[in-house]
Amino acid sequence: MNALRIKRGSSSHSAYNLRPALKEGEERRTLAVLVENEAGVLARVIGLFSGRGYNIESLTVAETDHVSHRSRITIVTTGTPAVIEQIKAQLARMVPVYDVHDLTTEGPAVEREMALVKVACTGEARVEALRLSQVFRANVVDTTLESFVFELTGAPEKIDAFVELMAPLGLVDVARTGVAAITRGPKGM
Amino acid sequence: MSREMTGAQIVVQALKDQGVDTVFGYPGGAVLPIYDELFKQNDIRHILVRHEQGAAHAAEGYARSTGRPGVLLVTSGPGATNAVTGLTDALMDSIPIICLSGQVPTFLIGNDAFQEADTVGITRPCTKHNWLVKDTARLAGVIHQAFYVATHGRPGPVLIDIPKDVQFAMAPYVKPDKAPRLPYAPRVKGDPERIREAVELIENAQRPIIYSGGGVVNSGPEASRLLRELADETGFPVTSTLMGLGCYPASGKGWLGMLGMHGTFEANMAMHDCDVMICIGARFDDRITGRTDAFSPGSKKIHIDIDPSSINKNILVDVPIVGDVKNVLADMIALWRERGARTRADRVDNWWRQIKEWRSVQCLRYRNSDKIIKPQYALQRLQALTADRDRYVTTEVGQHQMWAAQFLGFEEPNRWMTSGGLGTMGYGVPASVGVQIAHPDALVINVAGEASFMMNMQEMSTAVQYRLPVKQFILNNERLGMVRQWQQLLHGERYSASWSEALPDFVKLAEAFGCKGIRCDDPADLDDAIREMLDHPGPVIFDCVVEKHENCFPMIPSGKAHNEMLLGDAATEGAIEAGGAVLV
Numbered sequence: 001m002n003a004l005r006i007k008r009g010s011s012s013h014s015a016y017n018l019r020p021a022l023k024e025g026e027e028r029r030t031l032a033v034l035v036e037n038e039a040g041v042l043a044r045v046i047g048l049f050s051g052r053g054y055n056i057e058s059l060t061v062a063e064t065d066h067v068s069h070r071s072r073i074t075i076v077t078t079g080t081p082a083v084i085e086q087i088k089a090q091l092a093r094m095v096p097v098y099d100v101h102d103l104t105t106e107g108p109a110v111e112r113e114m115a116l117v118k119v120a121c122t123g124e125a126r127v128e129a130l131r132l133s134q135v136f137r138a139n140v141v142d143t144t145l146e147s148f149v150f151e152l153t154g155a156p157e158k159i160d161a162f163v164e165l166m167a168p169l170g171l172v173d174v175a176r177t178g179v180a181a182i183t184r185g186p187k188g189m
Numbered sequence: 190m191s192r193e194m195t196g197a198q199i200v201v202q203a204l205k206d207q208g209v210d211t212v213f214g215y216p217g218g219a220v221l222p223i224y225d226e227l228f229k230q231n232d233i234r235h236i237l238v239r240h241e242q243g244a245a246h247a248a249e250g251y252a253r254s255t256g257r258p259g260v261l262l263v264t265s266g267p268g269a270t271n272a273v274t275g276l277t278d279a280l281m282d283s284i285p286i287i288c289l290s291g292q293v294p295t296f297l298i299g300n301d302a303f304q305e306a307d308t309v310g311i312t313r314p315c316t317k318h319n320w321l322v323k324d325t326a327r328l329a330g331v332i333h334q335a336f337y338v339a340t341h342g343r344p345g346p347v348l349i350d351i352p353k354d355v356q357f358a359m360a361p362y363v364k365p366d367k368a369p370r371l372p373y374a375p376r377v378k379g380d381p382e383r384i385r386e387a388v389e390l391i392e393n394a395q396r397p398i399i400y401s402g403g404g405v406v407n408s409g410p411e412a413s414r415l416l417r418e419l420a421d422e423t424g425f426p427v428t429s430t431l432m433g434l435g436c437y438p439a440s441g442k443g444w445l446g447m448l449g450m451h452g453t454f455e456a457n458m459a460m461h462d463c464d465v466m467i468c469i470g471a472r473f474d475d476r477i478t479g480r481t482d483a484f485s486p487g488s489k490k491i492h493i494d495i496d497p498s499s500i501n502k503n504i505l506v507d508v509p510i511v512g513d514v515k516n517v518l519a520d521m522i523a524l525w526r527e528r529g530a531r532t533r534a535d536r537v538d539n540w541w542r543q544i545k546e547w548r549s550v551q552c553l554r555y556r557n558s559d560k561i562i563k564p565q566y567a568l569q570r571l572q573a574l575t576a577d578r579d580r581y582v583t584t585e586v587g588q589h590q591m592w593a594a595q596f597l598g599f600e601e602p603n604r605w606m607t608s609g610g611l612g613t614m615g616y617g618v619p620a621s622v623g624v625q626i627a628h629p630d631a632l633v634i635n636v637a638g639e640a641s642f643m644m645n646m647q648e649m650s651t652a653v654q655y656r657l658p659v660k661q662f663i664l665n666n667e668r669l670g671m672v673r674q675w676q677q678l679l680h681g682e683r684y685s686a687s688w689s690e691a692l693p694d695f696v697k698l699a700e701a702f703g704c705k706g707i708r709c710d711d712p713a714d715l716d717d718a719i720r721e722m723l724d725h726p727g728p729v730i731f732d733c734v735v736e737k738h739e740n741c742f743p744m745i746p747s748g749k750a751h752n753e754m755l756l757g758d759a760a761t762e763g764a765i766e767a768g769g770a771v772l773v
């Protein structure tokens with residue numbers, strides 16, 4: 001039944017956090033990187049992380065300013081404070097990069113992720129899945145007599161928790177966007 | 190409205206407007222339109238190398254010896270991939286070079302077309318930045334941007350990939366000052382608050398040391414002048430990395446010699462025991478730090494660097510100053526003078542007494558011979574016989590490179606071209622070609638090992654064609670000497686594949702190239718042989734047959750601290766533990 005083999009993770013946040021626990025001395029940071037939307041810019045950023053052995057937990061990117069062709073990349077990464085400083089310096093010195101912001105330290109910031117979750121079930125399980133989706137304020141965006149696709153937005157932990165609850169009910173597929181983040185309050189980057 | 194031109198004309202015009210006088214290159218199908226335009230003009234000289242790697246190293250030699258960017262032109266596919274080692278070398282050593290590569294026409298990209306390679310993909314991690322230009326209208330702007338990126342901030346290699354149809358198509362030309370602006374804006378002025386902290390440390394230092402590096406050369410002659418002012422007015426001792434040799438003169442009173450793995454005892458001990466370290470344009474490379482947790486444990490560290498990512502990368506520093514060396518030093522010296530030009534002179538005198546004690550160890554001593562030429566002796570004689578000339582030295586990679594750093598003295602920056610970060614065997618011959626092109630009347634010597642020499646010796650043909658009187662001074666030990674030394678010290682004397690077997694007769698080889706060959710194997714003949722080389726007006730391959738099993742000392746084994754230095758063969762037995770062998 002559990003096609004995705006999701007294990008209940010040990011967590012520092014909640015019983016349902018499936019993300020790997022941080023290693024000793026490591027921190028998780030959310031970085032916002034403003035770049036010129038030129039060809040290859042994403043390959044450059046990803047190449048920097050793989051070439052220097054940095055972690056990427058999630059990465060999202062889209063053009064946010066169509067007039068001046070700027071994209072915003074949101075990267076969730078982990079590392080020791082010294083490695084995080086290196087990551088920021090390495091990103092900042094790249095030619096197409098305008099600005100690097102560490103939303104975790106500059107925050108407070110809002111972090112949201114969107115997920116599409118497909119669950120196939122009938123009978124009691126189907127009722128339970130729908131009930132739980134209401135608890136999580138998920139939307140049903142597709143349905144058949146034996147399946148749902150839920151759309152869910154929230155902090156990554158919330159999505160983890162929802163996915164875990166769906167597992168025994170007939171979880172089939174999960175698509176997640178990765179984190180988008182923005183600082184709270186009136187000030188921009 | 191500016192003039193319409195073809196893409197190929199735009200390339201040549203943009204190079205002219207950027208002040209380029211020389212292009213090192215090799216033609217092929219995908220760059221023929223550009224070669225056609227080069228043919229029709231006389232302002233830019235094209236130097237036909239014999240291998241695209243040679244073009245890249247020649248451009249590096251040109252750049253390092255002039256302070257101006259070097260330019261190379263290569264065809265698509267194999268032309269571009271052959272240049273990759275040179276681009277990587279330039280990235281590691283912060284050398285500004287601009288590589289123009291041809292590409293298959295835009296409508297064939299992605300088709301596995303003839304001589305197609307994903308050049309921007311392949312070179313993305315080995316350039317500071319690269320561009321694939323798919324629209325002729327953008328070409329001029331991108332070329333101007335490329336020169337800007339290569340030469341501003343921390344210098345480095347850039348590549349512009351130009352599909353063949355883009356070279357044929359017409360578009361208006363854009364002048365350098367009209368090129369679109371990039372987000373890239375490196376910081377060049379140091380933070381005054383940090384500079385004040387640095388000056389306070391200088392004023393109170395009791396055991397100071399100036400640790401200078403390639404960034405001083407990158408910053409230009411003014412930076413070297415300021416470094417000398419600072420050192421001589423404070424009376425502080427100066428050491429330098431392999432990349433910084435010449436920024437402070439070897440004859441200067443503060444000079445301790447090179448530091449690091451094969452640096453002098455006095456330089457490394459002073460680094461270890463200092464209380465204030467002033468790092469100027471150097472990057473705490475692992476050849477310098479040895480074991481990082483034992484690196485200069487008691488010092489306050491000032492670090493001047495234009496690249497914020499160099500700061501706190503390997504070693505945490507107390508006073509980071511992001512900026513260009515010449516600006517930061519100018520501000521620092523001005524403030525220090527304004528505050529009374531104070532130092533703890535009596536303490537610094539004591540420190541010098543200690544340093545002189547270390548110096549009395551005479552760490553570069555070696556046992557000379559009257560039967561066999563010792564490589565150190567050969568370099569001492571080369572130094573003695575050329576010291577009065579404005580001399581440019583390139584090297585290959587290996588023991589000979591380290592001995593050259595130890596035994597040749599440099600009085601000015603931009604006179605010493607070596608592959609430090611990547612350690613590229615095969616760098617020296619083409620680099621010497623590039624240097625000689627830039628300085629046609631100067632004495633240019635490549636100190637080589639026979640194995641490295643053979644990696645790019647085809648460039649002797651370039652030297653002969655363009656009448657470049659480069660002197661190839663080969664310390665021939667018939668061994669991959671540096672490898673042999675590591676095998677002796679770290680791998681139980683199992684000399685796996687570290688012979689140079691079936692070596693050519695270098696004198697005949699020289700003759701085959703059409704240049705002069707000299708062979709010398711007797712210390713008594715060495716001076717005359719070197720003079721013969723220097724007096725010959727054309728290129729020379731000098732086969733200096735040296736002791737086969739000489740080791741290069743001093744040496745800090747990988748993973749050891751500065752004060753655990755090996756001084757000579759006697760001290761080496763069992764000195765390197767198995768753990769050290771995993772390090773490079």
Ligand SMILES: Cc1cc2nc3c(=O)[nH]c(=O)nc-3n(C[C@H](O)[C@H](O)[C@H](O)COP(=O)(O)OP(=O)(O)OC[C@H]3O[C@@H](n4cnc5c(N)ncnc54)[C@H](O)[C@@H]3O)c2cc1C
Pocket residue numbers: 281282283342343344401402403404405407408409429430431432433447448449450451452469470471472473474476477493494495496499512513514515586587590591608609610611612613671
């Ligand atoms: C076989 C072998 C053995 C070696 N052994 C030694 C050894 O014993 N000792 C040794 O020193 N090296 C040795 N090296 C070389 C070593 O690997 C490094 O290349 C070298 O130490 C780096 O020199 P650097 O720190 O001056 O840095 P570079 O590579 O020259 O970097 C320059 C630094 O200055 C900064 N910079 C550039 N421009 C400016 C500017 N305008 N203003 C401010 N900052 C600027 C850059 O951002 C960078 O951080 C060896 C190499 C080989 C191949």
Ligand SMILES: Cc1ncc(C[n+]2csc(CCOP(=O)(O)OP(=O)(O)O)c2C)c(N)n1
Pocket residue numbers: 585586587588589590612613614615637638639640641642664666668669670671672
């Ligand atoms: C392209 C390349 N391949 C391999 C090496 C590894 N390597 C470093 S030094 C060395 C030996 C160099 O021999 P030689 O040029 O004769 O100089 P020597 O050490 O004998 O002075 C080798 C193989 C390298 N630095 N570069």
